[in-house]
Amino acid sequence: MQPAIRTNLTDSATGSLRAEIVGGRWGVGERIPNEAALSDLLSVSRGTVREAVRVLVSQGLLDTRQGSGTYVRSTVDSSAALDRVKRTGLRDQWEARAALDLEAARLAALRRTPADLVRMRLLLAERGSAASGGSDAFIRRDLAFHKSVVAASGNRAMMELYDFFTAAITETIHATIDGELPEPDQQAHAAIVDAIAAGDPDRAVSAVRAFMAPVLAQLERLLSQ
């Protein structure tokens, strides 16, 4: 049956505070009530308030300044957004990551430095030298190669997102299916690098899309079972 809900005061205080911030009770840059006032508002001790505030500071929502007060730094709750993304399906996550792969490859074709090319080719070679598609070592090297492409795009936001998705997808795969996804062959990957080296964004996009297609098809098959 439904497991009994267990919570603690700090988490509940954190939730209340977060809700007020995200809900716009205070605008960005505005000062929120001091610790004593929050302690009254939330009916918890100052220590508990401090723990709640500290968590929200670590999540980028608040900002404390000794002697001055606590201020709203952002009203975007990235940790919650991240949780919701984690709860979406494997196909959705994979497609979102594919969106990054595609645009990153396009940008990489426009911006890659010689050093980027050297790095991509090195990692591509290492990827080829690892044996089968099942082993952890191969997956790591495959991932390292893809990350180097995203890195060549010079876009830090996309790099961070890519890291997040690879982690989330790995978790989801372990949790839901243990079937095999087809590992695209080395040639398809080499085509991506060639297109980027040639500085041809359209060809880079096509190359990524070509290598994605069979994986997505297999994914659909596995999930429809």
Add this chain to the structure above:
Amino acid sequence: MQPAIRTNLTDSATGSLRAEIVGGRWGVGERIPNEAALSDLLSVSRGTVREAVRVLVSQGLLDTRQGSGTYVRSTVDSSAALDRVKRTGLRDQWEARAALDLEAARLAALRRTPADLVRMRLLLAERGSAASGGSDAFIRRDLAFHKSVVAASGNRAMMELYDFFTAAITETIHATIDGELPEPDQQAHAAIVDAIAAGDPDRAVSAVRAFMAPVLAQLERLLSQ
């Protein structure tokens, strides 16, 4: 010159603890020393230890159980990914969102339902009826339209991410520049809907890219000043 480093005990304690965890001093599932012992080890009070532990719990590294102890839940730190995304530049964020716009439009062209089309056209009309590019009302409607395109892709992960980016970008714009971004004209938006309605993914991608280009160019200009 180099600004003086100002830190506080809690952050430094959090850092030390995190380093020990990531460094593998304790394995996953293992119990770490209790609050009193950590207080001694770190030479801070129990309250400070509790704040540090609470932060690491919120980041998924630790797990506290009342009456039992504090345990290592994970030794990899991936939860802060979106926070780091927030700290990247406006151009990077915009490009990342554009990656979502592009792929979402492509998927929408393949999957849109008649209801999706009705909704997109309705929001497009509302967007057109709002006056200038500066007003909040217009921005809201513009955003609503773009979200409807992402929604038509049927991908929940991309919708969540899109929400995150629009909020993050709005904040960043307010924080960094108050210049005007060119609002692409209604016709360019209509072209996106037409391509999706026609079920033509390539044309949908082109339409999105066409409307993105002037905005990105202006962004580069503003940021290079």
Add this chain to the structure above:
DNA sequence: ATTCATCAAGTCATCAGATGACTTGATGAA
């Protein structure tokens, strides 16, 4: 010998009070 209620020690959860460090706006003299 096994089972199970009880208990005690250990641990986190929470509270209360106090002091220190820092910021900020007001005050008043130069």
Add this chain to the structure above:
DNA sequence: TTCATCAAGTCATCTGATGACTTGATGAAT
């Protein structure tokens, strides 16, 4: 008008205490 000083407000940190919960040990009942 400028600038040093000050006082109030706020967060930072420490200390001590009590409560709630977990867990393994104990010992009686079966």
